[in-house]
Amino acid sequence: MRPGRNLEDRAWRGYHPRAAVPALAAAVVASAALVIGRVLLAGHHPDQPTPLAFYGSVLAVWPLALGRAAYRVVVRTYRLTDRAILVDWGPFVCPESPVWLSNLRAVRSGAGWLGRRLGVGWVELSETSGRVLRLTGVRDPAGFAAAIQALVTAGPAPPPP
Known part of the structure; x- marks a missing residue:
């Protein structure tokens, strides 16, 4: 990198909220299963510990699922500049070193069957050094x-004039 020359932004992406739909759908299914299990186990005794544990599990699923999705949407960023791709996974993950465009060997993209319908997927960056970085939720x-x-x-x- 030349001293005194800043990176110029070309595009920004991040973890899109639509990428959280599969996890939230799984939370709906888990919640429904837990509620059905609670009803089946409770029978005529809804105040017993086992049905209350099932109900507590339902309550625990949603803050975890929503919190995880919100965290990813807020902190994950993928910044494309004129010379590098800068990836930020958030404050609780070690910083990722830049992916220099001059070192890229291959760029691939794709999505699962649900991701294609939602318009979100992944981009995989392969460097000449052998490092492979997958950007998810794009x-x-x-x-x-x-x-x-x-x-x-x-x-x-x-170089700039």
């Missing part, structure tokens, strides 16, 4: 991968 992953590939193909950015 809205329009094919478009973001194409933007990265276009900068890689264009070569290094010219």
Whole structure:
């Protein structure tokens, strides 16, 4: 990196809220199963410890699922600049070193069957050193991968005047 030259932003992405839909759907299913189990176990004795434990489990699922999704949406960012991709996973994860465009060997994108319907997926960055970094929860992953590939193909950015 040349001293005195800042990175110029080209695109920003992050963990999109739609990417949390599968986890929230699983929480709905788990909640329904726990409520049904509570009703089946309680029978005519709803104040027994076992049915109350099932009910407590239902209550515990939602703060965890919503908190995890909110945390990812707020803190995960993927910043594409003219020379590098900067990834921030949040304050509780060790910082990720920049992915320099000059060191990229391959850029791939994809999504699961539900992700394709929601318009979210992943972008995988393979460096010449062998490091592979997968960016998850990206809205329009094919478009973001194409933007990265276009900068890689264009070569290094010219120095500022």
